[in-house]
Amino acid sequence: MRISATAAAASAALGGALVLGLAAVPAAQATPAADTAGCTTDVFGIAGKYGEFVLGDNAHTPDAEGAVAVGGNADFRGGFSVANELTTAEVDALPGRASLVVRGELLNDDSVTAVMKGNAVVGGRVKDRALEMHSGTFGKNADLIDFDAEFRKLRSYSAALAKQPASAGTEVTPSGSKLTLEGGNTTRNVFKVTADQLEKAKDIYLKVPAGATAIVNVSGTTYDMAKAGTTGFFLSGGQDYVLDDKLQSASDGKVRARLLWNFPEATTVTKSSKAAWPGSVLAPKAHLDLGTGAPVNGSVWVASLRGSGGAETHHFPFTGCLPETGETPPPTPPPTTPSSTPTTPPPTTATPSTPATPSASDTPDTSTSTPAAPGTPAPADSTPPGKKDGDLASTGSSGTVPLVIGTVVVLAAGAGLVIAARRRSGRA
Template identity: 55%
Template sequence: MRIPISAAALAVGGSLALAGLVAPAAQAVGTDQECRSLGVANLYGEFIEGDDTHTPDAEGAVAVGGNADFTGGFSVGQELTQAQVDALPGKNALVVAGKLTGHNTQVMKGNGVFGSKADGAVAQAHAGTVNQGPSPIDFKAEFAKLRAAATSLAAVPQTAGATVQAEGAKLTLTGGDAKYNSFTVDAAKLQGAKDVYLKVPAGSVTVVNVTGGSYDMAAAGTTGFHLWDEGKKAFVLDDKLQSAAGGAIRSRLLWNFPTATKVVKNSQAAWAGTVLAPNAAFDLGSGGPVNGSVIAASLTGKGGAETHHYPFTGCLPGTTVPTPSGTPTVPPTVPPTVPSGSPSATPSASTAPSGSASPSGGPSASTSGKPSASGSPSAGGSTAAPAASGSPSAQPDAGGNLAHTGSGPVLPLAIGGAVVLAAGGAIVVAARRKAARKA
């Protein structure tokens, strides 16, 4: 059937306008930026490119691109929620691309997959299956993105007004931006601190960029990470059973080591926040845990050196991630300060992409002392406990960038639809006038 030109114009205009309505909208981060997470790595408590040699356990999920040696016993995923399990590739809480070694590997929640097993190796699942098979994760591709992201984050200048002050063996980082605080600290200065103090608004995203080729926490015998609690008007020593603002600070705290090839955490201190060290051999030592995730080239750890399930939930700057051999073509932009009362920068669960973790999937309060996942805190110093699930934008996008949820083409598309729709209407009016004159 031949469609009159006026009807065709209206159909095209209407389609474009509809596309503008159904396309993903910006999620509380403004129309000029995107909210990005750490991709697939954001779903795992240990995301390791090479080998992982570790005992006794990791509370979150574990993904290993090389071989995993869990001799002595290892448990995985005890603190995962069902929503977080569902968000994992193939629901695999344990992924070992290479050989699995260890006679007592327990996958507490979710499935497990390994490339091969050493003689006598035993892996059991308590609420799923463990099978031999190909890795559901392309570690090479993911780490290319992570290295580019680490470089881009490090290029963000220190936030205006932020300070890094060393007083003897005490190091204090202070930032007042309600949305995003970036610090730059030399590795030698950081490892010279026995105690580290961080004061930022609850709800803000904090990135500490550590420069240098190596960092050794044992150098000064760091004993604690203290986070500011606005409600208590005091610093709180971060630990499994306590954290400032109900965990709101550490859940959005990222330690970025873009150039380090070795990071040593051989201390009794609990390291608060997630560590991004994509080029580093990470030594957890045998002391205290990391209260966050570890993303590294390789990992070793034993004794009390566990990884506790407090995933990074922050919204990172909308940076353009280059191809592995390239450099960023668009300088990173820092999210602008949002006026009081504006929505949080964290995307809502209603628009999370398929396969990503929902904010509602955070763990509930338990005897372990973990903060309640009743919602992420506001930027104004609220003491509400953060959601402990993976970021809603934890699934990588199809274009090679970090996972993101942003405004994209929504506004231009909607405007284009309106313009074409108006043009279609004008054509209809002109056609009717022409017909009237002929009559």
Template identity: 50%
Template sequence: MRISTSAAALAVGGSFVLAGLVAPAAQAADPGQECRSLGVANLYGEFIEGDDHHVPDAEGAVAVGGDAYFGGGFSVGQELTAAEVDALPGKNALVVAGAINGANTQVMKGNGVYGSKADGAVIQAHAGTIAQGASPIDFKAEFAKLRAASTSLAAVPQTAGATVQADGTKLTFTGGDAKYNSFTVDAAKLQGAKDVFLKVPAGSVTVVNVTGGLYDMAAAGTTGFNIWDASKESFVLDDKLQSAAGGAIRAKLLWNFPTATKVVKNSAAAWAGTVLAPNAAFDLGSGGPVNGSVIAASLTGKGGAETHHYPFTGCLPGTVVPTPTGTPTSTPTVPVTPSSSTSPSGTPSVPATGKPSASASTSGSPSPSASTAAPVVSASPSASANGGGNLAHTGSGPVVPLAIGGAVIAAAGGAMVVASRRRAAKKA
């Protein structure tokens, strides 16, 4: 049967559509690995369900579901990039659902929105607008998902071969998996350490699950978080001016407190990584920053306590995949069964982009009946998606089959073109 050049080109075009589906939307995911972040919370350096009262600054964006008091001259968003501002809901680098108070709050990049303003409060934007209005974030919905995600992450067993070793007041976390390292440690054991050491491969995602209701870093006077730098063959004390592997390890480090109701940072320490404590009152102390984001029920701090803009960039397994608006209610639910293997590759891989997926039909053209349903991955009955914002899913599911299918179509299309040209040449 004679195949026209246009038909061959259409087959090749179908392969490019598949290739587009394979390409991750944001963070790079390994083939076959679900890539999920912490949703809207991932966009903010401080993502607080209730009240946020502290000084002096937040280098990233700030979202507060309750009231905010920023004293002593408070700047927001100085380190945000233009792309990061664009990704924020309404480009709002500052969201305060309740009342804002403070004599001098400066939004350095992006917009700001607040529910009400206390008498005498001053809030200004340097590169955007400030407005009174409704919050663009549904904090109740977001924190329901964050709590489910925190519980799901804590259910992942400690990575095979990973160790948590105490040596006097020194506590060392060691994991060798190149993709994902999960640790579990009791809060009492962690807060007994004056120095914390972490040794994992650069590029791997690291989740430290801390059990217990209270973690007080000031109890033993923790002063340092030291991360292994393979190129230097030594541990590097993390701070704003230096970090192991150029900050690559810190960027994928998450401290997960699924059951803590209070978390206290020692004022002398710079805490490396993002803190997920959705049920906790978080105390920044009076000095020393968090070199990452803080996601908590409430936040307080004084003196020189700051949050530095080093957002979490890791791919997380087994957290919530939202059901986009308008998708069928009969969307299937796939349970997450954590594996004790040394990588999260055991996480079920299901497409959850919420976008129409073009599949190649027998004619080589995209099928108009491609489903838009997005399966929900649930770690527990409470982990189902709900209204409001969404926990982000930034990777496709069955990447390997799609990649193979795309390659087959591309090869077939190319063969058709070559055959057509040879027949035309013989006739000429």
């Protein structure tokens, strides 16, 4: 039996639709949810390269072992040193190789501000005494880092991270003046606690497998260690608990390096002078008072900061595995044609949906790809698009429904054309 040209075209459309329909299923599973798979160790971008990343003013003495970036004014009038513990690779990764960045003024009251490694960039005046540069150069530039854009990202991520459910099997156990957090997941453990629970704990114990990430999401607008007189954080990677300090830590520091304290709602966080605080602190809306005694053994990302005496920040960068930021993938093209040639017009038998206009998230973020030299403005970062309900990652299934519907339409139209062609052939 001879098949007409119309029937042949319909058969081709039918075959193409079948191919598209088969391809739709694996596409929906291409991007796993963040809580089951994907993770990143560089979610904080530029901010993650600094041990102190502060949106507003930073009044601190005597030192920060890592890099310091200040979006407001820096008050180092008691004397301050920066970046002594950075490696060459860590310096090279900084914007403009600048281990000290101050967008506003730097006040030192004739005290020494020493930059041990890397460059220094200040936007405003350096009042009273020039910086003491040990291995880098000094430059004037108020735009090396877009602090406002970076903190929009940090606040958005902190809020989304707080919506992650507590990991299965994690336990938060108050017992008198002792609070124990325990999780057994070898990859990532998410804990949910209130500021009130932490404030009642004189001693805080955390136990996770060595090498696993621990995220402690803390709800509440204020947290003050002094309320309970917190004196110690004890960590375990599966062995005995170890009171954390600079020279001693559980599993050779593997636990504190992957420990994140997230305060999405807090406006003030106060560290007791008696307790060395292990892990990194994400409190992008909060003023952090470090007190006058013990250090933070990790990085801090806060709205403003004050600390003196032994209240240093020690260089133990965060290396944990966090949920990916969930950049929306480019939209899946609708089933306009079975042909692979993009210029072929779509079949008249089906009306495909209009392709979505790519959003800002489809454009790669190049803000950290090329470090800017001192004195050269860095590219401004665009504000990341909002994420529905605080989702951290896309499941990749958003394009599946229109694709399946389009496939059904093409199948039906193609079948109708085949039947009509055969009837005409029979009458002939």
